[in-house]
Amino acid sequence: xxxxxxxxxxxxxxxxxxxxxxxxxxxxxxxxxxxxxxxxxxxxxxxxxxxxxxxxxxxxxxxxxxxxxxxxxxxxxxxxxxxxxxxxxxxxxxxxxxxxxxxxxxxxxxxxxxxxxxxxxxxxxxxxxxxxxxxxxxxxxxxxxxxxxxxxxxxxxxxxxxxxxxxxxxxxxxxxxxxxxxxxxxxxxxxxxxxxxxxxxxxxxxxxxxxxxxxxxxxxxxxxxxxxxxxxxxxxxxxxxxxxxxxxxxxxxxxxxxxxxxxxxxxxxxxxxxxxxxxxxxxxxxxxxxxxxxxxxxxxxxxxxxxxxxxxxxxxxxxxxxxxxxxxxxxxxxxxxxxxxxxxxxxxxxxxxxxxxxxxxxxxxxxxxxxxxxxxxxxxxxxxxxxxxxxxxxxxxxxxxxxxxxxxxxxxxxxxxxxxxxxxxxxxxxxxxxxxxxxxxxxxxxxxxxxxxxxxxxxxxxxxxxxxxxxxxxxxxxxxxxxxxxxxxxxxxxxxxx
Amino acid sequence: xxxxxxxxxxxxxxxxxxxxxxxxxxxxxxxxxxxxxxxxxxxxxxxxxxxxxxxxxxxxxxxxxxxxxxxxxxxxxxxxxxxxxxxxxxxxxxxxxxxxxxxxxxxxxxxxxxxxxxxxxxxxxxxxxxxxxxxxxxxxxxxxxxxxxxxxxxxxxxxxxxxxxxxxxxxxxxxxxxxxxxxxxxxxxxxxxxxxxxxxxxxxxxxxxxxxxxxxxxxxxxxxxxxxxxxxxxxxxxxxxxxxxxxxxxxxxxxxxxxxxxxxxxxxxxxxxxxxxxxxxxxxxxxxxxxxxxxxxxxxxxxxxxxxxxxxxxx
Numbered sequence: 001x002x003x004x005x006x007x008x009x010x011x012x013x014x015x016x017x018x019x020x021x022x023x024x025x026x027x028x029x030x031x032x033x034x035x036x037x038x039x040x041x042x043x044x045x046x047x048x049x050x051x052x053x054x055x056x057x058x059x060x061x062x063x064x065x066x067x068x069x070x071x072x073x074x075x076x077x078x079x080x081x082x083x084x085x086x087x088x089x090x091x092x093x094x095x096x097x098x099x100x101x102x103x104x105x106x107x108x109x110x111x112x113x114x115x116x117x118x119x120x121x122x123x124x125x126x127x128x129x130x131x132x133x134x135x136x137x138x139x140x141x142x143x144x145x146x147x148x149x150x151x152x153x154x155x156x157x158x159x160x161x162x163x164x165x166x167x168x169x170x171x172x173x174x175x176x177x178x179x180x181x182x183x184x185x186x187x188x189x190x191x192x193x194x195x196x197x198x199x200x201x202x203x204x205x206x207x208x209x210x211x212x213x214x215x216x217x218x219x220x221x222x223x224x225x226x227x228x229x230x231x232x233x234x235x236x237x238x239x240x241x242x243x244x245x246x247x248x249x250x251x252x253x254x255x256x257x258x259x260x261x262x263x264x265x266x267x268x269x270x271x272x273x274x275x276x277x278x279x280x281x282x283x284x285x286x287x288x289x290x291x292x293x294x295x296x297x298x299x300x301x302x303x304x305x306x307x308x309x310x311x312x313x314x315x316x317x318x319x320x321x322x323x324x325x326x327x328x329x330x331x332x333x334x335x336x337x338x339x340x341x342x343x344x345x346x347x348x349x350x351x352x353x354x355x356x357x358x359x360x361x362x363x364x365x366x367x368x369x370x371x372x373x374x375x376x377x378x379x380x381x382x383x384x385x386x387x388x389x390x391x392x393x394x395x396x397x398x399x400x401x402x403x404x405x406x407x408x409x410x411x412x413x414x415x416x417x418x419x420x421x422x423x424x425x426x427x428x429x430x431x432x433x434x435x436x437x438x439x440x441x442x443x444x445x446x447x448x449x450x451x452x453x454x455x456x457x458x459x460x461x462x463x464x465x466x467x468x469x470x471x472x473x474x475x476x477x478x479x480x481x482x483x484x485x486x487x488x489x490x491x492x493x494x495x496x497x498x
Numbered sequence: 499x500x501x502x503x504x505x506x507x508x509x510x511x512x513x514x515x516x517x518x519x520x521x522x523x524x525x526x527x528x529x530x531x532x533x534x535x536x537x538x539x540x541x542x543x544x545x546x547x548x549x550x551x552x553x554x555x556x557x558x559x560x561x562x563x564x565x566x567x568x569x570x571x572x573x574x575x576x577x578x579x580x581x582x583x584x585x586x587x588x589x590x591x592x593x594x595x596x597x598x599x600x601x602x603x604x605x606x607x608x609x610x611x612x613x614x615x616x617x618x619x620x621x622x623x624x625x626x627x628x629x630x631x632x633x634x635x636x637x638x639x640x641x642x643x644x645x646x647x648x649x650x651x652x653x654x655x656x657x658x659x660x661x662x663x664x665x666x667x668x669x670x671x672x673x674x675x676x677x678x679x680x681x682x683x684x685x686x687x688x689x690x691x692x693x694x695x696x697x698x699x700x701x702x703x704x705x706x707x708x709x710x711x712x713x714x715x716x717x718x719x720x721x722x723x724x725x726x727x728x729x730x731x732x733x734x735x736x737x738x739x740x741x742x743x744x745x746x747x748x749x750x751x752x753x754x755x756x757x758x759x760x761x762x763x764x765x766x767x768x769x770x771x772x773x774x775x776x777x778x779x780x781x782x783x784x785x786x787x788x789x790x791x792x793x794x795x796x797x798x799x800x801x802x803x804x805x806x807x808x809x810x811x812x813x
Contacts, residue, residue, distance in 0.1 A: 054695055075697030092688035094563075094755070099681050104697040106678045115676050141756065144507075 250465025512757025606712020
């Protein structure tokens with residue numbers, strides 16, 4: 001094996017009573033892509049955040065090339081040889097592309113307190129051109145670029161100075177095909193240069209495909225390292241969860257007859273620039289999967305059906321004739337919606353688990369027109385526990401939860417509301433296999449209890465495994481419909497997506 | 499993107515739009531009150547007032563972009579102006595120029611430090627401190643009106659008011675474009691947490707923003723006392739009304755930020771507001787009507803310029 005580049009010695013980090021990273025000792029080698037996997041809340045991101053300066057570790061040491069490093073923040077980390085690309089957006093609106101690339105490094109272009117903006121712009125443009133992103137202009141406001149392009153700019157920002165260690169933290173879930181290809185190119189280049197990539201992803205196939213070695217964390221504890229070429233996804237699942245996982249956690253039925261009763265009908269739905277003349281009929285006890293490439297308009301369909309789209313044309317009608325034109329009417333008529341953008345559109349991050357779960361059900365929790373704290377707590381605890389949410393208690397703030405547990409709170413909220421129609425946009429995005437299995441189980445139980453589900457997903461196995469019917473979208477329009485079948489292949493769906 | 503769409507995002511378009519709005523208001527009032535509104539001499543007078551409000555607006559811009567707010571601008575103007583009068587008696591123009599700038603900077607610095615240390619809303623902090631600054635202005639004048647001697651009023655008229663204001667605008671533009679402070683002002687306003695993770699000392703730059711605000715308010719005080727020639731100390735938050743004229747220019751700066759020249763927008767914005775006020779005066783409209791219409795027009799202009807995204811969270 002090649003030379004150790006980074007040695008982590010007994011890294012320890014606590015958040016209150018939660019022991020997020022428990023004395024982890026781990027080596028990363030020169031010229032490798034080293035994946036870090038584990039369930040949500042296993043400590044992967046906390047570990048790398050301690051390395052890159054986002055968090056400060058409680059104890060332990062990182063030694064890079066034989067020298068101890070201790071990053072105070074991300075830019076300080078950059079100067080010490082480590083960089084990170086995060087899952088969510090990491091660029092700042094209101095600044096130019098060049099200012100974003102060199103944020104925190106202005107001193108490189110500053111003399112006597114005066115910033116040489118032209119030199120900074122020129123350098124940034126050279127970098128963008130060198131990465132092949134010459135259509136991105138360094139002088140333009142970053143606001144003029146879409147999410148994907150902003151991620152590409154982030155890749156330039158994090159890698160242009162050739163960091164010894166590049167952390168890629170669940171970035172791929174936020175990227176489309178183009179972004180992934182560019183990211184993987186940069187990762188491979190980093191490895192080929194004799195540096196190291198620490199790659200965090202929940203997509204185990206992707207992990208095996210892209211990495212050389214895989215280390216597993218469970219509940220903040222280092223479990224072990226395996227060679228990617230020696231394992232398959234089931235081996236990894238077992239290592240992550242600590243027990244055998246069922247090989248197939250999707251539905252196994254293929255011959256169940258779906259009710260004829262239509263519970264929701266969307267007709268000729270159009271949202272300018274997003275969806276075009278889209279129609280759908282959802283039956284009682286049915287799971288409809290909607291898939292496609294990320295920009296195909298499918299995410300807007302969820303909003304349109306929930307009455308949350310602006311400038312929507314067409315109608316959404318319930319079985320009793322009620323028209324759904326706004327969110328309040330939707331919730332009042334037992335429709336639930338979990339957005340893909342969990343932190344910004346589904347959860348009140350700076351609030352407690354209790355308040356998040358109780359929010360749409362306050363009218364039901366009230367006694368004699370008054371809300372009682374005890375009742376709210378009992379309500380929240382009941383549904384948080386039903387979803388096996390990992391938490392200190394329902395008083396805990398959402399911001400302290402991992403991605404998977406946040407999603408459990410979103411689902412607990414709507415289970416608490418006992419909604420009959422549930423629209424789930426990317427329900428398992430950035431979520432580990434165990435929580436995924438829990439969510440699929442919950443969906444199956446709901447379906448059997450007569451609830452109807454629309455599941456919007458970019459994951460083809462999920463669509464094939466869970467949906468009674470799959471609608472594929474392309475360029476804002478429906479481009480194929482498939483009934484649940486054992487013979488249905490991912491290639492059938494892909495052919496209609498591209 | 500079509501050429502027209504590109505043009506609509508350009509700096510030239512933003513500038514033309516501002517000039518067009520100013521022209522429309524001028525033409526409107528000129529048509530209704532041709533004798534009493536808008537000749538060349540009067541326009542010069544309107545610009546004179548707009549200039550000193552715009553200098554304060556530049557200072558407020560740093561704070562407002564970051565997110566907090568400063569309710570002590572009025573009290574700062576009152577305190578800095580009376581100190582300018584007092585110091586001019588002893589040190590002449592040096593006292594008139596230096597004292598209010600030092601006073602303004604100190605007030606801004608105190609605002610920033612208290613805001614950062616107490617970790618409570620900037621609105622509450624600066625409103626509370628306004629009472630202190632007002633009290634200090636009473637001590638400085640013994641409750642009497644401070645009158646600037648006639649031989650020190652050069653900055654109340656052209657060309658020196660213009661020279662001082664232009665110097666302030668250029669300095670503000672320079673800070674925004676050619677120093678880290680400008681970049682960090684926008685970075686903190688965009689996402690404080692990400693800025694912090696990028697090594698930006700958020701607390702420090704917030705204090706810098708308050709201090710810069712105080713600096714520009716200090717300059718506004720020189721122009722205010724030079725033009726108005728006297729200042730009465732304030733109490734019970736009577737200085738609050740002085741907060742709003744510079745703030746209106748800041749609104750324009752924020753709304754036209756996307757076109758890349760907020761300082762120009764602040765100056766022309768203040769001029770537009772001045773045209774409105776003076777237009778109503780020329781028409782003989784009651785002050786209440788002036789205020790209602792001016793407020794509505796300001797909101798309309800800012801709303802049209804920003805074109806808020808549907809569904810976007812506005813705080």
